Amino acid sequence: MALGLTQLFQLIEEMPAYRRLAAEPPQPGEETRVVVLDGAKPYLIAALHQRLGVPMLVVTAEPEKARRLHEQLSIWADAPVKLFPEPDGLPYERLVSDVSTELERLQVLSTLACHNRDESAEDIPLIVASALALMTRIASYEEFAGTCHAIKLGQEIEPLHLLRRWEAMGYRLESLTQVPGTISHRGGIIDIFPPTSELPARLEFFGNVVDSLRLFEPESQRSLGVVSEVTVGPATELLAPLIREKAELEQVLKRLDLSSCAPGIREQFEQERAMLLDGQRPRDIRFYAPLFNQDSLLDYLPREAILVLDEPQMIAQTMAELDSEAEQIRLEKLERGELPRHFPRPYFTWPELEPRVKERRCLALTAWETDEESRRLNFAPAPSYGGQLASFLKKTKQLLAQKRRLVIISHQASRLSELLGEEDIIAAPLAEITEVPPPGSLTLVQGILAEGWVMNGESYLFTDAEIFGFTKQRRQIKRRPVPRKRLFVDITPGDYVVHVEHGIARFTEVTTLKTNGTEKEYLVLRYAAGDKLYVPTDQIDRVSRYIGAGDGPPALSRLGTQEWARTKQRAKEAAEDLAQELLVLYAAREVVPGFAFSRDSVWQQELEASFPYVERLTSWRHSGR
DSSP: OOOSOGGGHHHHTTOHHHHHHHHSOOOTTOEEEEEOOGGGHHHHHHHHHHHHOSOEEEEESSHHHHHHHHHHHHHHOSSOOEEEOOOSSOTTOOOOOOHHHHHHHHHHHHHHHHHHHOTTOSSOOEEEEEHHHHHBOBOOHHHHHHHOEEEETTOBOOHHHHHHHHHTTTOEEOSSOOSTTEEEEETTEEEEOOTTOSSOEEEEEETTEEEEEEEEOTTTOOEEEEOSEEEEOOSOSOOHHHHSOHHHHHHHHTTOBOTTSOHHHHHHHHHHHHHHHTTOOOTTGGGGHHHHOOBOGGGGSOTTOEEEEESHHHHHHHHHHHHHHHHHHHHHHHHTTOSOBTOOOSBOOHHHHHHHHHTSEEEEEESSOOSTTSEEOOEEOOOOOTTOHHHHHHHHHHHHHTTOEEEEEETTHHHHHHHHHHTTOOOOOBSSOOSOOOTTOEEEEESOOSOOEEETTTEEEEEHHHHTSOOOOOOOOOOOOOOGGGHHHHOOTTOEEEETTTEEEEEEEEEEEEETTEEEEEEEEEOGGGOEEEEEGGGGGGEEEOOOSSSSOOOOOOTTSSHHHHHHHHHHHHHHHHHHHHHHHHIIIIISTTOOOOTTOHHHHHHHHHSHHHHHHHHTGGGTO
16 A cells, blocks of 8 residues: 655655666667665656656566565555466466456456557556566467457447357356456346456446446445446456357367377366367366467557566576476476377466567666666665664664654654654654655654665665564455355355464354444354454455364364464474475485485475475475465
8 A cells, every 4th residue: 555655756866877767768679777776676666657657567586576566566656556466376287266366467467458558548557577477378469458348328239249248258147246257137237347347337228228337336236326438358368269260269279189198188188178169168278278378468568668677687597497397397297198299388488588578668677786887776775773772763863963864664653753752853653745855854654664775875764674673564465256145155154164363263144244334244253252253255265164183073262362373383383394204204215315404404405306296386485386
């Protein structure tokens, strides 16, 4: 969430190297290399995005770093920042995609497609992706953008034709439209929930004319307001099997060489090939994406967009490592007869992407100077005090006396305000910065930022990381849209359940509570000692059915204690110990008989690389699997 820090962008204008960069940004086919402190990269990117007013795609080496950068950019930027997540699962793996992951990806692709179609759009795309997300093959831009369209009030269109068109775009016909990617039809009324919209839309027809166009609340189905237009984009990334002619599909699918597949695998492929030709979607249809997807995220970028590469050498190295690991998986599956011969790669390699990258306006950011042509921005790490508040307060007074500009962004702003007041430094916590802080001033903002910096030796940005030695971690809640009628598919009243944060409970009912004038549904979980927990139904992904080893009922957890946290920690330690024992056993049998090693040893790392199962878990851990 943005903290209202954009006034601080004016401070970087005092830096000559930045002014030159903003006045002479990279042109198509050019790369500008900039040396900048890691902690200042979100600030620099957000400032450039606002100053230049062009779309930007920021690429980092690892998914976890991409998520952190997305979080920090969302705090700095004055426009929405979107994350393009990598697909679920390993290459060549049959896996049903997580709904929320696919929605995030669709939102990014639709945002870029709509921006290319309507360059007058207010929001200028700022997108973050990892190397794995960038190298993944995605749907043809021409096919994806060609399906995007707008429905306007008063437009004349045959309702059944519209339904068929939307089903060909991946929308599922349901009795109620409650989650993105669904449509419903009742008489002269059609509901649709585009993945790019926060709310579904209701179209009421008078004959073949759209007579009414409203947004509505998916849970209560109540109308919320009239709109004049609704933009509709695809509800699936894999459009080709749905929109291409049958003869073209046959041409693609007959390339599958099943001669080396095991009998059961060959039969599965033949059944799924028949389903695709019949217009049906197999459960794991995304497995077939490499047969049709030939574009990358770069193909969706407008020509004027700037491609920001965060540590280009690390990106290239990461792509090479992922390619090597994926090739090992492919060879194993071929050996087991689980994959057709010549099955296309689901990703691009760095040598394949590099020419496309070089065609772009490219800004390469690095924390280390690589050559004399690199432009260095004058940022330095902020001093660190590790919780030594007396030292921090003393240094603060010295800096203010030297007319330095201080900005503090802290989750504990109120506490710091009191401590500063005891030193006769008056600084009331602010929710946002509304004007440029003058030299010799201290500005205190309530919020969370990862790390601070010193710019030009004049402006100091401090965060909790420098002051206290740690930063409160933001809890990322990944919303998984769940239709109301499916709440009881996995759990029913009376079942024992596990809440990821509060432990074992009994699920009793779903109830409706009214807070701040809004009614909302909650799952009621009963814990030990009669305690109750109300979980919003949009957080049902945090609750799962309890599965125990015995037949007897489990012991309920206690709310407000550390009991569940300790239980999870013991389980984690037990799993680590078991993994360690397996590795030691493997070493004793296969590598160095009788050799013992520590968990951090190089020997263990080499052993893990030789242990196929562990290798797969560890080598892809940066993908969040």
